[in-house]
Amino acid sequence: MVAQALRLALAVVAVLLTSATWAGPTLTLTEHDFQNNIEATDRITYHAAVAGHSGVYGSDETVPNDEDHNLAVVYTKGSSVTVVLTFHNNEPYTVYSGTLYVDSASFVEDALSIQVMGGYTPASHTMTAASASLAIPAGGNGTCSVTLTDLPNHVSKGHITFDAHVEGNFGAQTPGGPMVAWSGGGSLNQTFVTYSAPTASQEVPWVDVLGFTSAWAMGSDTEAEVVENTTLGLYYGGIFAYNLGEKYVPNNYFYVLTDGNNEERLTYRLKQLLEAKAARIFGLTFTPATGMVGGNCFDINGFLDIGITSLGVSGSMLATQVEAGNGYVTNPFCPIGSDSSQSGLYLQTMFTSHCQFIRGGPLVSDAALGYLNDLSDYTWMNPAYDWDGSTNGHLRASFQSFPNGTSRPPTGQCFRQYEPDYDVWTSHSDHPFNVLIPDPTIPPDWYHDASDFSIDYNYHFVIVED
Numbered sequence: 001m002v003a004q005a006l007r008l009a010l011a012v013v014a015v016l017l018t019s020a021t022w023a024g025p026t027l028t029l030t031e032h033d034f035q036n037n038i039e040a041t042d043r044i045t046y047h048a049a050v051a052g053h054s055g056v057y058g059s060d061e062t063v064p065n066d067e068d069h070n071l072a073v074v075y076t077k078g079s080s081v082t083v084v085l086t087f088h089n090n091e092p093y094t095v096y097s098g099t100l101y102v103d104s105a106s107f108v109e110d111a112l113s114i115q116v117m118g119g120y121t122p123a124s125h126t127m128t129a130a131s132a133s134l135a136i137p138a139g140g141n142g143t144c145s146v147t148l149t150d151l152p153n154h155v156s157k158g159h160i161t162f163d164a165h166v167e168g169n170f171g172a173q174t175p176g177g178p179m180v181a182w183s184g185g186g187s188l189n190q191t192f193v194t195y196s197a198p199t200a201s202q203e204v205p206w207v208d209v210l211g212f213t214s215a216w217a218m219g220s221d222t223e224a225e226v227v228e229n230t231t232l233g234l235y236y237g238g239i240f241a242y243n244l245g246e247k248y249v250p251n252n253y254f255y256v257l258t259d260g261n262n263e264e265r266l267t268y269r270l271k272q273l274l275e276a277k278a279a280r281i282f283g284l285t286f287t288p289a290t291g292m293v294g295g296n297c298f299d300i301n302g303f304l305d306i307g308i309t310s311l312g313v314s315g316s317m318l319a320t321q322v323e324a325g326n327g328y329v330t331n332p333f334c335p336i337g338s339d340s341s342q343s344g345l346y347l348q349t350m351f352t353s354h355c356q357f358i359r360g361g362p363l364v365s366d367a368a369l370g371y372l373n374d375l376s377d378y379t380w381m382n383p384a385y386d387w388d389g390s391t392n393g394h395l396r397a398s399f400q401s402f403p404n405g406t407s408r409p410p411t412g413q414c415f416r417q418y419e420p421d422y423d424v425w426t427s428h429s430d431h432p433f434n435v436l437i438p439d440p441t442i443p444p445d446w447y448h449d450a451s452d453f454s455i456d457y458n459y460h461f462v463i464v465e466d
Contacts, residue, residue, distance in 0.1 A: 025172055027096065027182035028088045030141065034189070035082040038074040038197065042207050043271040046463070072190040072207040076197060076312065077221065078153040081127075081160065086143050087182065089136040091170065096136040098168020098181060100144050102129035107151055107191070109158040112215045114237065117229040120219025125152050127160065134166060154221040155311055156193040157214035161186065195226050196312030201268070201461040205310045208274050212237065213307040223313045224386055227365055230307045231357075231385040234300070234336075234367040241337030242368055243294035244349065244433045254298035266317075268302050268461045292337050297355040300336055300368040302461065304357045308365075315359035316460055318389070327352040327418040329438050331411070332372040338431070340370035340381050347428060347435040350418045356384075364389035366413075375411045387412075416444045 075081060089096045109122035116122070127148045136142030148160060163185035171181030190207075192214045198205040216233025220226045234240070243249060253269045276293050295303075298319075305317055322328060332346040339345055356366045363386040374380040375387055415438065422439035 025180060025182045026090045026170060027136070027166055028090060029085060029182060029184060030088050031086045032188065033084045033086075034073045035084060035145070036075075036079070037081075038076070038194070039204050040072065040074045040207050041204050042072075043274050046204075046206065046271070072192060072210070074192045074194060074198075074205055074207065074210065075151055077151065077155065077193050077195055079151050079193075080147050080149045081151060081191075082145055082147045083188070084143050084145050086141055087134065087136055087166070088141050089139060092139040094170060095138050096134070096142070096168055096170065096181065098134050098166050098171075100132045100134055100146065100164055100166045102131075102146060102148070103163045103165065103185075105129055105148050105160065105162040107156070107158055108161055108187075109152070109156050109218065110215075112157075112218070114212070114215050115233070116218045117216050117232040117236070118219050118225060120154075122158070122218065127151075127162075129162075134168070151191075151193050154193070154219050155195050155214055155217040155226060157210070157218060158191060158193075160188045160191060162188070194310070194312045195220065195223065198310050198312050199314050200309040200316070201306060201463050202310040206270065206274075209270070209306060209310045212239075213310050216307075217311060220311075223359075226311050226313045227308055227315075227357075227359065227363070228385045230311065231304060231365045231367045231383050234304050234307060235340075235370060235383040238292055238337075239303070240295045240300050240368075241292040242300065242335035243296060244335055244431075249296040251296050251298045252294060254296075254302045265462050266460065268306065268463055270303075270306065270463050273299075273303065297366075297368045301355050301357050301366060304365065304367045305461065308357065308359075313359065315357055318356045318358035318362075318364060319353065320355075321353040322351075326350075326420055329415040329418050329423060329436060330413055331415045333413070334370035334372070334381070335431075336368050336370070336383075338370075343372075343381075345430055346370075346372050347431060348415065348438060349436045350423070351413075354413065358389060359386075361386075362389040363387065369413070371413075373411060377411050416442065 085100070105127040107125045107127055109124070111122055127150065129146050129148045132144040132146050134142055134144045146164075148162070163183075165183035166181050167178040168181055169179065171179035173179045192205075192207060192210040194205070194210070194214070195217075197203075202209065212233065213230055216237065217226050217229040220229050243252075253273045255267045255269065257265050257267050273293065298317075302317065305315065308315055327350045329350055330348050332348055334340040334342075334345045334347075354366075354368075356364050356368075358364050365383070365385040365387070367383050370383050371380050374384075418436075419439060419442055422442060424437045424439070425434045426437055428435045
């Protein structure tokens with residue numbers, strides 16, 4: 001018995017000595033949780049709200065990546081990012097006391113499979129972080145908060161990468177060096193950087209949408225650049241083709257629904273669009289689908305409204321309806337989905353209404369049409385973004401900007417009133433729909449008074465799904 005007791009005592013001493021030498025790191029990083037990030041959602045989480053859930057992420061970013069659920073985080077430009085790191089103390093008998101040091105950190109902008117419209121080249125941005133103290137009970141868990149300064153001061157999309165180590169009262173030790181209980185790092189969650197806090201229907205932003213808009217507008221550091229690059233990105237992005245060949249140009253994603261109180265709601269079936277064409281974000285990889293979907297001006301500029309507001313620039317829809325005459329003949333334009341660099345793809349047609357995006361000023365943007373000329377009658381061959389809409393009841397960007405009887409050429413969208421007895425419809429060699437040939441003997445003219453139009457520039461969406 002004495003010999004057996006002695007052997008047990010020696011075994012206990014051996015275990016304690018082994019624990020005391022700490023031949024290797026003895027802390028394990030178990031999870032991380034972003035703080036002060038903007039509450040976000042996606043097409044899956046938002047849709048789940050219909051079944052009684054909150055419809056927002058909460059703290060889901062701490063869950064391992066899952067291809068069916070986005071774990072992206074959202075911040076505004078120039079923000080500091082605080083991450084709470086949770087460590088487990090693998091030593092069952094010793095309380096840990098130490099300090100975490102961030103050796104290096106960067107925000108690495110994603111190499112993109114879709115075009116950055118402003119010509120910006122994705123880059124790596126150095127971030128810094130102060131040390132953080134760490135105290136963990138024996139065999140238990142403890143946390144420390146690390147604040148990384150700062151994210152890029154422009155719209156962006158990427159990942160925070162870091163290397164760090166923990167020094168303290170035990171751990172692996174090199175001659176003359178500290179005892180290191182943990183070292184490591186890597187790439188954190190997909191991170192979207194917006195211009196400002198998302199607003200309107202995107203107050204809780206859909207990260208599926210930000211997958212597009214933060215790429216199109218990457219590098220934008222002013223509201224004007226956000227609007228310009230988002231408009232160009234949507235027009236050239238291969239998402240929509242204007243379905244002008246269909247009667248009345250029907251909408252596919254924008255609807256006016258009537259609720260139980262017989263009140264109309266402007267709705268957008270965003271999930272349907274995203275899953276028909278747009279975005280899949282698998283873990284850390286954004287992969288656009290191929291092919292374009294049909295849509296009209298409400299569908300196209302409705303998504304423009306969603307996209308611009310997702311980046312934190314305020315605005316609303318501008319809908320203009322002809323209340324007098326037979327509609328209007330447009331100036332030449334190239335519809336979204338066609339190559340606007342080819343002059344042979346520009347056409348004229350007849351509209352009775354049109355929908356655009358408007359923001360303070362008022363400034364009007366239109367991703368549905370590539371205009372042959374700008375408001376000064378110079379060759380443009382691009383969509384309109386932040387065009388002056390202040391003249392004649394906010395119609396300048398939508399319609400022509402010259403008064404009746406002057407020699408100034410018609411600019412904007414409206415050429416003159418449609419004359420069904422004189423203007424001719426004909427086929428087009430490159431477009432799968434008929435186009436309008438205006439009678440050349442009838443000069444440009446315009447509707448003389450804003451009362452000839454019904455104008456609504458306070459459209460706001462409620463996102464709904466079937």
